[in-house]
Amino acid sequence: MSxxxxxxxxxFIKRSFDFIVSLLGxxxxxxxFLVIIVLLKxxxxxEVFYLQERLGRKNKPFFxxxxxxxxxxxxNIGNKTLTVRNDPRITKVGxxxxxxxxxxxxxxxxxxxxxxxxVGPRPLLLRSFQNYTPEVQSIIYKNRPGxxxxxxxxxxxxxxxxxxxxxxxxxxxxxxxxxxxxxxxxLEQWYYKNCSITVDFKILFxxxxxxxxxxxxxxxxxxxxxxxxxxxxxxxxxxxL
Numbered sequence: 001m002s003x004x005x006x007x008x009x010x011x012f013i014k015r016s017f018d019f020i021v022s023l024l025g026x027x028x029x030x031x032x033f034l035v036i037i038v039l040l041k042x043x044x045x046x047e048v049f050y051l052q053e054r055l056g057r058k059n060k061p062f063f064x065x066x067x068x069x070x071x072x073x074x075x076n077i078g079n080k081t082l083t084v085r086n087d088p089r090i091t092k093v094g095x096x097x098x099x100x101x102x103x104x105x106x107x108x109x110x111x112x113x114x115x116x117x118x119v120g121p122r123p124l125l126l127r128s129f130q131n132y133t134p135e136v137q138s139i140i141y142k143n144r145p146g147x148x149x150x151x152x153x154x155x156x157x158x159x160x161x162x163x164x165x166x167x168x169x170x171x172x173x174x175x176x177x178x179x180x181x182x183x184x185x186x187l188e189q190w191y192y193k194n195c196s197i198t199v200d201f202k203i204l205f206x207x208x209x210x211x212x213x214x215x216x217x218x219x220x221x222x223x224x225x226x227x228x229x230x231x232x233x234x235x236x237x238x239x240x241l
Contacts, residue, residue, distance in 0.1 A: 010195070010196065010197060013197060014117060014119075014197065014200065015114070015117075017118075018111050018117050018118050019111070019112060019114075021118065022108045022111040022112050022118070023112060025108055026108050026109075026112070029105065029108075032102075032105075033105070033106075036067055036097070036102065039093050040067060040068055040093060043091065043092065043093045045068075045071060045091070047068035048067065048068060049065060049066070049067065049068060049106060050065075050066045050067065050068040050069070050070075051063045051064070051065060051066075052064055052066070052125070053125075054123035054124060054125060054145070055123055055124055055125075055126060055129050055141060055145070056115055056116070056123055056141060056144065056145055057115075057141055057142075057143070057144045057145070058141060058142070059129075059137075059141050061126075062110070062115040062123075064107060064110060064115075064116075064123055065106035065107055065109050065110055066103050066104060066106055066107065067094075067097050067102065067103040067105070067106060068091075068094065069090055069091060069093075069094025069095070069097050069098050069103050070089045070090050070091065070094055071089050071091065100211075101211070104147060107147045108147070110147075111147065114144075115144070115145075116144055116145050116146060116147060117143070117144040117145070117146045117147075118146060118147055118148065118200070118204060119146045119147075119148055119149055119200040119203045119204060120143045120144050120145050120146025120149050120191075121140050121141065121143065121145050121146065121149050121151060121188045121191065122145060122146070122149055122151055122152055123145035128181075131176065131177060131181040132181060132184075132185050132188075133185060135185075135189070136185040136188055136189060139188075139189065139192045140185075140188045140192070142192065143191075143192065143195060148203060148204065148207040149188075149191065149203065150187045150188070150190065150191045150203060150219075150223070150226075151184045151187050151188060151191075152207070153203060153206055153207055153210065153219055154187060154219060154229065155180070155184065155233075156210055156214070157214075157235070158180070160235065161175070161180075161233065161234075161235065161238055162175055162176070162180075164235065164238045164239065165238050165241070168238070168239070168241070170241075175238075179230065179232045179233055180233065183227065183229065183230060183233055186227040187226070187227060190225070190226060190227060194223075194224075194225075199223065202222050202223060203223075206218060206219050206222060206223075
């Protein structure tokens with residue numbers, strides 16, 4: 001009973017915090033939103049927002065909001081479902097938005113609506129979700145998906161890793177299947193077992209910290225018992241595969 005009460009208390013506090021902070025955040029960054037909207041409207045193809053169906057809490061689908069960073073027909077060009085560094089489908093403005101993660105800001109609207117949380121597992125496409133083991137699939141979205149999370153934090157250089165693997169003449173999909181998804185699954189299992197207000201605050205802080213200290217390994221010192229990161233998921237390790 002105690003664990004159930006703790007879970008209810010955690011969910012209530014987290015949802016209340018997410019709603020209030022997101023609402024205030026939206027008001028504060030609204031001038032930035034307006035600037036980006038103008039830039040996107042008069043550059044590239046004039047697309048401002050990109051909506052895509054993702055899996056959410058209890059594995060129910062919802063539409064995630066992002067600033068548009070790619071060509072309209074990107075799903076039929078190049079790697080189609082995978083994005084690599086300097087992908088030709090990315091617009092000039094979109095490249096800056098992706099590098100700074102500003103393209104993710106509209107997800108504040110998803111948080112206000114209750115589709116997402118500030119911290120949680122990233123919401124995935126169904127085809128990506130199916131790369132997880134049944135054990136991970138059964139627990140990952142018992143929590144609301146988040147704008148940031150332990151997987152997003154540790155895999156902030158994901159596009160670079162995939163690009164280096166591709167440059168070796170190998171299939172990026174194979175890299176996801178053999179190396180990325182198994183470790184991401186282990187991280188999400190860790191989060192499910194350890195999620196708390198304290199852990200969420202640490203992940204939020206570490207997310208902002210990583211924006212100004214890109215090579216920081218503070219996450220592994222700040223969060224206890226994280227699964228060890230395999231060498232295959234480091235820039236130097238990829239070249240040895």
